[in-house]
Amino acid sequence: MRILHTSDWHLGQHFMGKTRQFEHQQFCRWLIEQVVAHQVDALIIAGDIFDTGAPPSYAREQYNRFIVELRSAQCELVVLGGNHDSVAMLSESKTLLQQLDTRVIPGVCEDITEQLLVLNQRDGTPGALLCGIPFIRPREVLQSQAGQGAADKQLALQQAIAAHYQALFDLAQAKQAELGGHLPIIATGHLTTVGASASESVREIYVGALEAFPTNAFPPADYIALGHIHRPQKVAGLEHIRYCGSPIALSFDEARQQKEVLLVELNANGLQQVTVLPVPAVQPMLSLRGSLKELQAAIGEAAKQGTETRPVWLEIQVSTDDYLSDLQTRIAAMCEGLPVEVLRIRRERGTATASLFSESKETLDELSPEQVFAQRVSSESLDKSEQLRLSALYRQTLEQLQGE
Template sequence: MKILHTSDWHLGQSFFTKSRKAEHQAFLDWLLEQIAANGIDAVIVAGDIFDTGTPPSYAREMYNQFIVAISQLGCTLVVLGGNHDSVSTLNESKELVACLNTHVVASVVTNEVSNFVAENSEQAGNQIIELSNSRGETGAILCAIPFIRPRDVIQSSAGESGTEKRQALGSAIKQHYHQLYQAALNIRDEKQLSVPIIATGHLTALGVSQSDSVRDIYIGTLEGFAADGFPPADYIALGHIHRPQIVAKSDHIRYSGSPIPLSFDELKTVKQVMKVEFDGSDRTGITPIEIPRFQPMAVLKGDLGAIETQLKQYENSLPEMPVWLCIEVEIQDYLSDLQQRIQTMTEHLNVEVLQLRRSRNKAQQALTQVERETLAELTPHDVFAKRLELETFDGEKEQARLGRIKQQFREILSEVENPEQSA
């Protein structure tokens, strides 16, 4: 059995007003080639198919065309809803694409899972999927878990503290995973199958490295899910984090990452999809397949002289597409004509400057100030405020995020300083 794990396509994304349509189409074409070349039996897309809940028409068309194309290869497709996806948008074509060997799981249905475990029936809604191998036999059992919204698994109670809400939500998510895993075990035992059990998820597991393009998921008050809450599945295919990585040093718990860089800080990351192979119930290999870069992009840093020197590399190069640039200028004084200077440097080059910013000097200023202070002179609020000064919170969404961070800090500090009130 061969599984291909991918996630976070974000079809329809607008990148500094630039469309990613060409990149996404190139990726989907490349993915179909990999499916055919590697004899893939099933593809799992672990959330965030679209960038918004109302994707542009061309993004929906790409999605539908891909489903038709992959069905012609005899490969099963499993689409999980992410926090960016609209449940209704994914569900509107669910029954239609089911005729093309595509399973869409847009949201969690806890009642169906509970009924399955209680009655020991052979169906648990659409969250337990038997994936077929090349011989048409069941090659794996999938616990198809999309992005979990708080209302899907828990009901909040008045008077709960922040800690109690976090613990209750974490326990509810853990319970949902283990209920589905038990349902998969029951099917495997009843049918006497020697196949692996695979689980999915679209969330932030604790201890992972994020990028600028990842928008925080606040599942109630839970900011991260502990990896020990996952069931002992043979492979856990995760989405939401755009950098491919292993979770909690467990080789079988993985983020595949996004297929294209969704922010400039992702350029140092090699984009990939994960090929997972099984022989019966034994996992025989996890192999990353590197995804080509479909759009030239680069980040240039330094003072104006250094930037001008770095731009010379594009003087004689004539790529098929202009290079998208992020330029971060290190300057001591404010320059009102910075944008005009950069425009003059780049006007004859095959580049497009999508982001121009001044580098932050707050870190150096903070280090200088810390040398004159001792920790004993600072309150917890002082230390926290100084740490926040090292970050940038530009725009309405980032300011809202800053407000949530401050509120959570106040709740935690209150619980630490007044343990008798939270007991």
């Protein structure tokens, strides 16, 4: 049984005023080529197919087009909802898409058996069992109890999520026995695990008071396909628990990452092999740091990656010369005539300044509530202890709202 594990597409994302539509189109085309070349039986998207709960029409069109084109490759598709996705929006087409060999699990189902799927091989015979677990919202698995402290809430939620995983795993084992074989069991998830390394584009999930799910709370599935963290990685060094990461760089600190999807091979004995398939980068983007003199050389070198139609997107962090008031003018002069676009300028000892393009292009739609709050706090003259106090108060308020 061959599975392709991917996640965090964020269709419809606007990056500092720039659309990612072309990059997503190229990725979808490349992904279908991999399905055909490797004779993949099933493709799993482990959450955040869209960037917002109300994606633009072109993003929905891209989603639907991909599903139609994938069907001709004789590959099943499973779409799990993420924290960016709207349960209602994904639900509205799930019945229709099921006729196109696509199964959608937008959120935790009232009938948990709907989250247990039999994945078939290309010849139509059962090849694996899937415990399809999307992003879990607290209200879906837990009732808030009066008088609970933060630690009690965290423990209760962790136990509720672990119980949900275990209940589905028990159903999978029963189904395994019913089918009379030794089908491998796969589980999914869209959450932060203990020790996972994130990037600045990941909007932190604070599910109730739970910041990270412990690795030892997962059931003993043969493979656990995770989403939410954009940096590809093994969890706790384990071969069978992995984040595949996002297929395109969603922030400047991801720019130098090699993006990937994972080809997972399983049989009756369990996990056999995980092969990394590197995703070709379409849009060059770089984060450069240095003095103005160093930056002039670095910008010239970066320009070699760009073309007239596809200029390099740059984030520039100025050190030593960051006190100058005319940084934008100086950097604009360095970039003149080169295939580069500066999207953000940072002063090393200050916050991000307005770039050559208006910061107003970064709209509230592109920011999480946590990011808006953090930016507001950083604009005030507050000492570290006061910032921490306000952040704790904000978190407490957010937890109460999520509980309701």
